[in-house]
Amino acid sequence: MRLLAPFSLWLDGLLAVLGAMGLLLALPVGQAMPLHHWLALIAAWAFAWLFVERLSAAIRAGSLPETGTGLVIPVTFGLALLVIWEVVTRGANVPPVLLPPPSAIGARLMAETNILWADFVQTFIKSVLPGYAIGCLAGLAVAILVDRSPFLKAGIMPIGNFMSALPIIGIAPIMVMWFGFDWQSKAAVVVAMTFFPMLVNTVAGLNAASAIERDLMRTYAANYWQTLMKLRLPAAGPFIFNALKINSTLALIGAIVAEFFGTPVVGMGFRISTGVGRLAIDLVWAEIAVAAVAGSAFYGVIALIERGVTFWHPSVRGGRA
Secondary structure, rough: OOOOOOOHHHHHHHHHHHHHHHHHHHHOOOOOOOOHHHHHHHHHHHHHHHHHHHHHHHHOOOOOOOHHHHHHHHHHHHHHHHHHHHHHHHHHHOOOOOOOHHHHHHHHHHHHHHHHHHHHHHHHHHHHHHHHHHHHHHHHHHHHHHHHEEEEEHHHHHHHHHHOOOOOOHHHHHHHHOOOOOHHHHHHHHHHHHHHHHHHHHHHHHOOOOHHHHHHHHHOOOHHHHHHHHHHHHOOHHHHHHHHHHHHHHHHHHHHHHHHHOOOOOOOHHHHHHHOOOOOOOHHHHHHHHHHHHHHHHHHHHHHHHHHHHHOOOOOOOOOO
C-alpha cells in the first residue's frame, strides 16, 4: 500500500519510528521471538530506508536545506542499527556473554558512571592528549628541519616509513618497561605512534607548493622563513590536518592497547582487559562506547578546525565552518 500511495517522506519516518517502538515494547521475555515480529522488524527497517533515501533525494534536489536536515540521515541510520541490534539479541536469545543488547550496555553506562569517568580521565586526558600534542608538535618541528637538509631527508624518511609500520603490540611493553606503569608510558606510546605520520605528511605537504609559486616568492625577495610561513606551511595545511585526523584515532587506540601491558587499576584498556576476564561484557561494551564517542568527538573537533583554517582548499567544499 505504501508503494502505491503518494505519502510524505516524513510519514515514512513516522511509520518507521512507530514500528520500531511497538516492536521493542512487544518483545517477548525469556522466549524466542515469533515470526510476525521478525516481519515487523523488516518492515520498520524498510520504512526507515525509504525515508532516508527520499530525504537524501530531497536534499540533493534543493527542496530541503542540507544544514540541519542532513544530520537526520546519519542519526536515523544509527538508531536503526541500535534497534536491529536490540531486537536480534533479545529476540533470538543471544547470550549476553557473546553480545549484550544496547539496553543492557546503556544501563551499565548509567550504573558505572564514576568508574567510566575515572577510566576516561586516566586514558584520554592523561595519556592521549599529552602524547598527541607532543608527538604532533615534534613531528612538525622535525619535518621543518628535515626539509632544510637533503641529508636528513634521505636518512630520516625511510626510518619514518619503517617505524610507522611497527606494530603497537611490540612497542607498548618496551615503553612500559622504560617509563613505568602509570600514564607516562601510555603517553610515550602515543608519541611514538603520532610522530611519524605527522613527519611524513608534513614533509610531503611542504613540497606541495608549485615551482611557479616559489619563483614568485623569490621575485619578492622573500627569504626561507618568509616563504615557509607565507607559502609552504599554508600549502601544507591539508597534509598537516590529514595527519592530525589520522593521529586522533591512532592515539586513542595506542593508549588503550598500551594499558593491556601494565597500568594502575584504572583506565579504559585495564577495564576492558579485566572485564573480559570477569565476563562483564556489558561493561566492556560500555568502555568501547565511551572510547568511540571520545574518539569521534576528537576527530570532529579537528575536522571543524580544518574547515576554518583551510577554507580556501578545494577539498573543503562548504567554505568556512
